[in-house]
Amino acid sequence: MRLMRVGAPGAERPVVLDDQDQAFALDQEIDGAFLAADGIARTRAALDAGELAAVDIAGERVGAPIARPPAVVCIGMNYAAHAAEAGGAEPTQPVVFLKHPNTVVGPHDDVLVPRGATKVDWEVELGVVIGRRARYLESAEDALACVAGYVLSNDVSEREYQLDPGVSGGQWSKGKCAETFNPLGPWLVPAGDVGDPQTLGLRSFVNGEPRQDSTTADMLFDVATLVAHLSRFMVLEPGDLLNTGTPRGVALSGRFPYLSVGDVMEIEIDGLGRQRSVLVKA
Numbered sequence: 001m002r003l004m005r006v007g008a009p010g011a012e013r014p015v016v017l018d019d020q021d022q023a024f025a026l027d028q029e030i031d032g033a034f035l036a037a038d039g040i041a042r043t044r045a046a047l048d049a050g051e052l053a054a055v056d057i058a059g060e061r062v063g064a065p066i067a068r069p070p071a072v073v074c075i076g077m078n079y080a081a082h083a084a085e086a087g088g089a090e091p092t093q094p095v096v097f098l099k100h101p102n103t104v105v106g107p108h109d110d111v112l113v114p115r116g117a118t119k120v121d122w123e124v125e126l127g128v129v130i131g132r133r134a135r136y137l138e139s140a141e142d143a144l145a146c147v148a149g150y151v152l153s154n155d156v157s158e159r160e161y162q163l164d165p166g167v168s169g170g171q172w173s174k175g176k177c178a179e180t181f182n183p184l185g186p187w188l189v190p191a192g193d194v195g196d197p198q199t200l201g202l203r204s205f206v207n208g209e210p211r212q213d214s215t216t217a218d219m220l221f222d223v224a225t226l227v228a229h230l231s232r233f234m235v236l237e238p239g240d241l242l243n244t245g246t247p248r249g250v251a252l253s254g255r256f257p258y259l260s261v262g263d264v265m266e267i268e269i270d271g272l273g274r275q276r277s278v279l280v281k282a
Helices: 032-036 039-048 080-085 140-145 159-163 223-230
Strands: 002-006 013-017 023-025 072-076 095-099 111-113 124-130 147-154 201-206 209-215 241-243 264-269 273-281
Touching: 032 039, 124 201, 124 223, 124 264, 140 147, 140 223, 147 241, 147 264, 147 273, 223 241
Parallel strands: 072 241, 111 273
Antiparallel strands: 002 013, 013 023, 072 095, 124 147, 124 241, 201 209, 201 264, 264 273
Protein backbone atom coordinates (compact mmCIF):
# COMPACT_ATOMS: atom_id res chain seq x y z
CA MET A 1 0.00 0.00 0.00
CA ARG A 2 1.25 3.46 -0.92
CA LEU A 3 -0.29 6.84 -0.12
CA MET A 4 0.05 9.74 -2.51
CA ARG A 5 -1.47 13.08 -3.52
CA VAL A 6 -2.20 14.09 -7.10
CA GLY A 7 -3.38 17.24 -8.83
CA ALA A 8 -2.35 20.83 -9.36
CA PRO A 9 -0.22 22.58 -6.71
CA GLY A 10 -2.45 23.61 -3.84
CA ALA A 11 -5.32 21.48 -5.10
CA GLU A 12 -3.95 17.96 -4.63
CA ARG A 13 -6.29 15.15 -3.66
CA PRO A 14 -5.29 12.07 -1.66
CA VAL A 15 -5.30 8.57 -3.09
CA VAL A 16 -4.00 5.15 -2.12
CA LEU A 17 -2.35 2.64 -4.46
CA ASP A 18 -2.80 -1.08 -4.00
CA ASP A 19 -0.25 -3.75 -4.91
CA GLN A 20 -1.48 -3.73 -8.53
CA ASP A 21 -0.97 0.06 -8.85
CA GLN A 22 -4.70 0.73 -8.93
CA ALA A 23 -5.56 4.06 -7.32
CA PHE A 24 -8.46 4.57 -4.92
CA ALA A 25 -9.86 7.84 -3.60
CA LEU A 26 -9.43 8.90 0.00
CA ASP A 27 -11.79 11.31 1.72
CA GLN A 28 -9.25 12.80 4.16
CA GLU A 29 -6.10 14.79 3.49
CA ILE A 30 -2.81 13.01 4.20
CA ASP A 31 -1.55 15.21 7.00
CA GLY A 32 -0.74 15.16 10.70
CA ALA A 33 -4.37 14.82 11.75
CA PHE A 34 -4.85 11.84 9.42
CA LEU A 35 -1.74 10.12 10.73
CA ALA A 36 -2.50 10.81 14.39
CA ALA A 37 -5.99 9.30 13.99
CA ASP A 38 -4.64 5.96 12.70
CA GLY A 39 -5.39 7.01 9.14
CA ILE A 40 -3.00 4.48 7.67
CA ALA A 41 -4.58 1.54 9.49
CA ARG A 42 -8.08 2.74 8.63
CA THR A 43 -7.12 3.15 4.98
CA ARG A 44 -5.65 -0.35 4.83
CA ALA A 45 -8.80 -1.82 6.35
CA ALA A 46 -11.04 0.06 3.92
CA LEU A 47 -8.85 -0.95 0.97
CA ASP A 48 -8.88 -4.62 1.99
CA ALA A 49 -12.67 -4.50 2.45
CA GLY A 50 -13.22 -3.04 -1.03
CA GLU A 51 -14.85 0.10 0.38
CA LEU A 52 -12.85 2.65 -1.62
CA ALA A 53 -13.78 3.95 -5.08
CA ALA A 54 -11.28 3.34 -7.87
CA VAL A 55 -10.00 6.45 -9.69
CA ASP A 56 -7.90 7.09 -12.79
CA ILE A 57 -4.86 9.25 -12.05
CA ALA A 58 -3.00 8.68 -15.33
CA GLY A 59 -1.26 11.83 -16.53
CA GLU A 60 -1.87 13.79 -13.35
CA ARG A 61 0.83 15.74 -11.55
CA VAL A 62 2.13 14.00 -8.44
CA GLY A 63 2.36 16.20 -5.37
CA ALA A 64 4.27 15.66 -2.16
CA PRO A 65 2.72 12.62 -0.43
CA ILE A 66 2.08 14.52 2.81
CA ALA A 67 0.40 17.90 2.97
CA ARG A 68 2.68 20.70 4.13
CA PRO A 69 4.52 19.26 7.14
CA PRO A 70 4.53 21.27 10.36
CA ALA A 71 8.32 20.91 10.56
CA VAL A 72 11.13 19.60 8.39
CA VAL A 73 13.97 18.40 10.64
CA CYS A 74 17.20 17.31 8.99
CA ILE A 75 20.36 15.45 9.93
CA GLY A 76 23.72 16.41 8.46
CA MET A 77 26.79 14.24 7.84
CA ASN A 78 25.02 11.04 8.87
CA TYR A 79 27.10 8.80 6.58
CA ALA A 80 30.80 8.46 7.39
CA ALA A 81 31.96 8.65 3.79
CA HIS A 82 29.92 11.80 3.19
CA ALA A 83 31.39 13.44 6.29
CA ALA A 84 34.84 12.65 4.94
CA GLU A 85 34.16 14.02 1.46
CA ALA A 86 32.75 17.19 3.05
CA GLY A 87 36.04 17.63 4.91
CA GLY A 88 34.56 17.18 8.37
CA ALA A 89 35.17 14.80 11.22
CA GLU A 90 32.71 11.99 11.79
CA PRO A 91 30.15 13.45 14.22
CA THR A 92 29.71 11.95 17.67
CA GLN A 93 26.21 13.42 18.00
CA PRO A 94 23.58 13.96 15.28
CA VAL A 95 24.03 17.25 13.45
CA VAL A 96 20.58 18.85 13.34
CA PHE A 97 19.20 21.66 11.20
CA LEU A 98 15.77 22.75 9.95
CA LYS A 99 14.27 23.49 6.56
CA HIS A 100 11.27 25.74 5.96
CA PRO A 101 8.14 23.65 5.24
CA ASN A 102 7.61 25.55 1.97
CA THR A 103 10.70 23.84 0.57
CA VAL A 104 8.57 20.70 0.12
CA VAL A 105 7.29 20.17 -3.44
CA GLY A 106 6.27 17.24 -5.60
CA PRO A 107 8.75 14.60 -6.78
CA HIS A 108 8.78 15.81 -10.38
CA ASP A 109 8.33 19.54 -9.84
CA ASP A 110 10.97 21.98 -11.06
CA VAL A 111 13.61 23.08 -8.57
CA LEU A 112 14.36 26.81 -8.57
CA VAL A 113 18.00 27.91 -8.61
CA PRO A 114 18.20 30.86 -6.19
CA ARG A 115 19.31 34.18 -7.66
CA GLY A 116 23.09 34.41 -7.53
CA ALA A 117 23.53 30.77 -6.53
CA THR A 118 26.50 28.87 -8.00
CA LYS A 119 26.80 25.82 -5.74
CA VAL A 120 23.46 23.99 -5.85
CA ASP A 121 23.84 20.34 -4.81
CA TRP A 122 21.69 17.19 -4.74
CA GLU A 123 21.21 14.89 -1.71
CA VAL A 124 19.18 11.68 -1.87
CA GLU A 125 17.82 10.92 1.60
CA LEU A 126 15.50 8.59 3.44
CA GLY A 127 12.63 10.69 4.78
CA VAL A 128 10.82 9.63 7.95
CA VAL A 129 7.23 10.76 8.52
CA ILE A 130 6.14 11.02 12.14
CA GLY A 131 2.78 9.45 12.97
CA ARG A 132 2.41 10.06 16.68
CA ARG A 133 3.76 12.60 19.15
CA ALA A 134 7.39 11.88 20.05
CA ARG A 135 8.45 13.32 23.42
CA TYR A 136 11.20 12.03 25.73
CA LEU A 137 11.28 8.60 24.20
CA GLU A 138 13.12 5.92 26.19
CA SER A 139 13.87 3.18 23.66
CA ALA A 140 14.35 2.30 20.02
CA GLU A 141 11.03 0.46 20.10
CA ASP A 142 9.24 3.57 21.36
CA ALA A 143 10.92 5.63 18.64
CA LEU A 144 9.96 3.34 15.78
CA ALA A 145 6.39 3.21 17.10
CA CYS A 146 6.21 6.94 16.35
CA VAL A 147 7.11 6.44 12.67
CA ALA A 148 4.13 6.41 10.29
CA GLY A 149 6.14 5.63 7.20
CA TYR A 150 8.96 6.53 4.87
CA VAL A 151 9.40 8.73 1.81
CA LEU A 152 12.00 9.53 -0.83
CA SER A 153 13.47 12.97 -0.14
CA ASN A 154 15.95 15.26 -1.91
CA ASP A 155 17.60 17.70 0.52
CA VAL A 156 18.70 20.18 -2.15
CA SER A 157 21.39 22.55 -0.87
CA GLU A 158 23.28 25.68 -1.89
CA ARG A 159 26.73 25.08 -0.46
CA GLU A 160 28.06 28.64 -0.47
CA TYR A 161 24.99 29.87 1.40
CA GLN A 162 25.29 26.88 3.74
CA LEU A 163 29.03 26.83 4.49
CA ASP A 164 30.71 30.16 3.63
CA PRO A 165 30.89 32.01 6.98
CA GLY A 166 30.57 35.32 5.17
CA VAL A 167 27.14 34.26 3.93
CA SER A 168 25.92 31.57 6.31
CA GLY A 169 26.71 33.32 9.56
CA GLY A 170 27.93 29.99 10.89
CA GLN A 171 24.73 27.97 10.46
CA TRP A 172 23.24 25.99 7.58
CA SER A 173 19.71 27.28 7.13
CA LYS A 174 20.43 29.85 4.42
CA GLY A 175 21.73 27.07 2.17
CA LYS A 176 18.80 24.75 2.83
CA CYS A 177 15.62 26.82 2.85
CA ALA A 178 15.19 28.13 -0.70
CA GLU A 179 11.74 27.49 -2.13
CA THR A 180 11.41 24.07 -3.83
CA PHE A 181 14.58 22.76 -2.11
CA ASN A 182 12.89 19.55 -0.89
CA PRO A 183 11.24 17.44 -3.60
CA LEU A 184 9.36 14.69 -1.79
CA GLY A 185 7.73 11.44 -2.81
CA PRO A 186 6.15 10.05 -4.94
CA TRP A 187 4.68 7.94 -2.13
CA LEU A 188 4.37 7.64 1.61
CA VAL A 189 4.96 3.95 2.29
CA PRO A 190 3.72 2.72 5.69
CA ALA A 191 6.48 1.65 8.06
CA GLY A 192 5.12 -1.90 8.23
CA ASP A 193 5.40 -2.24 4.46
CA VAL A 194 9.01 -1.04 4.40
CA GLY A 195 10.33 -3.33 7.11
CA ASP A 196 13.85 -2.57 8.29
CA PRO A 197 14.65 1.01 7.23
CA GLN A 198 18.38 0.31 7.55
CA THR A 199 18.56 -2.05 4.56
CA LEU A 200 17.49 0.26 1.73
CA GLY A 201 19.58 1.08 -1.31
CA LEU A 202 19.62 4.74 -2.37
CA ARG A 203 21.00 6.31 -5.53
CA SER A 204 21.20 9.61 -7.39
CA PHE A 205 21.89 10.65 -10.98
CA VAL A 206 22.58 13.97 -12.71
CA ASN A 207 21.78 14.23 -16.42
CA GLY A 208 21.63 10.43 -16.49
CA GLU A 209 25.08 9.94 -14.96
CA PRO A 210 25.39 8.09 -11.63
CA ARG A 211 26.41 10.05 -8.57
CA GLN A 212 25.44 8.40 -5.26
CA ASP A 213 25.06 4.66 -4.69
CA SER A 214 24.85 3.50 -1.10
CA THR A 215 22.63 1.92 1.52
CA THR A 216 20.95 3.15 4.68
CA ALA A 217 22.96 0.50 6.55
CA ASP A 218 25.83 3.00 6.40
CA MET A 219 24.06 5.59 8.53
CA LEU A 220 26.04 6.64 11.59
CA PHE A 221 22.79 7.14 13.53
CA ASP A 222 19.88 4.91 12.52
CA VAL A 223 16.25 5.97 12.33
CA ALA A 224 15.35 4.78 15.83
CA THR A 225 18.34 6.53 17.35
CA LEU A 226 17.55 9.77 15.54
CA VAL A 227 13.89 9.88 16.56
CA ALA A 228 14.69 9.06 20.19
CA HIS A 229 17.55 11.58 20.27
CA LEU A 230 15.48 14.40 18.81
CA SER A 231 12.66 13.73 21.25
CA ARG A 232 14.98 14.87 24.05
CA PHE A 233 15.34 18.33 22.50
CA MET A 234 12.07 18.93 20.67
CA VAL A 235 8.60 17.44 20.43
CA LEU A 236 8.04 15.79 17.07
CA GLU A 237 4.43 16.02 15.94
CA PRO A 238 2.37 13.88 13.55
CA GLY A 239 3.07 14.97 9.99
CA ASP A 240 6.61 16.19 10.71
CA LEU A 241 9.27 15.15 8.20
CA LEU A 242 12.72 13.95 9.26
CA ASN A 243 15.44 13.84 6.58
CA THR A 244 18.11 11.41 7.74
CA GLY A 245 21.22 12.48 5.81
CA THR A 246 22.84 11.68 2.49
CA PRO A 247 25.66 9.32 1.44
CA ARG A 248 28.84 10.21 -0.43
CA GLY A 249 28.75 11.33 -4.05
CA VAL A 250 27.56 14.94 -3.96
CA ALA A 251 29.10 17.94 -5.71
CA LEU A 252 30.55 19.18 -2.41
CA SER A 253 33.07 16.35 -2.72
CA GLY A 254 34.80 18.18 -5.57
CA ARG A 255 34.44 15.14 -7.81
CA PHE A 256 31.42 16.49 -9.69
CA PRO A 257 30.27 19.91 -10.90
CA TYR A 258 27.52 21.75 -9.09
CA LEU A 259 24.10 21.94 -10.69
CA SER A 260 23.13 24.52 -13.31
CA VAL A 261 19.88 25.64 -14.90
CA GLY A 262 18.70 22.88 -17.24
CA ASP A 263 20.32 20.03 -15.33
CA VAL A 264 18.18 17.05 -14.34
CA MET A 265 18.37 15.41 -10.91
CA GLU A 266 17.03 11.89 -10.47
CA ILE A 267 17.00 10.04 -7.16
CA GLU A 268 15.61 6.73 -5.96
CA ILE A 269 15.34 4.49 -2.91
CA ASP A 270 14.38 0.84 -2.96
CA GLY A 271 10.63 0.51 -2.51
CA LEU A 272 10.06 4.26 -2.19
CA GLY A 273 10.02 5.23 -5.85
CA ARG A 274 11.96 7.61 -8.06
CA GLN A 275 12.04 11.37 -8.61
CA ARG A 276 12.99 13.54 -11.57
CA SER A 277 13.52 17.28 -11.08
CA VAL A 278 14.70 19.89 -13.59
CA LEU A 279 16.68 22.95 -12.45
CA VAL A 280 15.15 26.25 -13.60
CA LYS A 281 15.75 29.94 -12.87
CA ALA A 282 14.08 31.41 -9.80
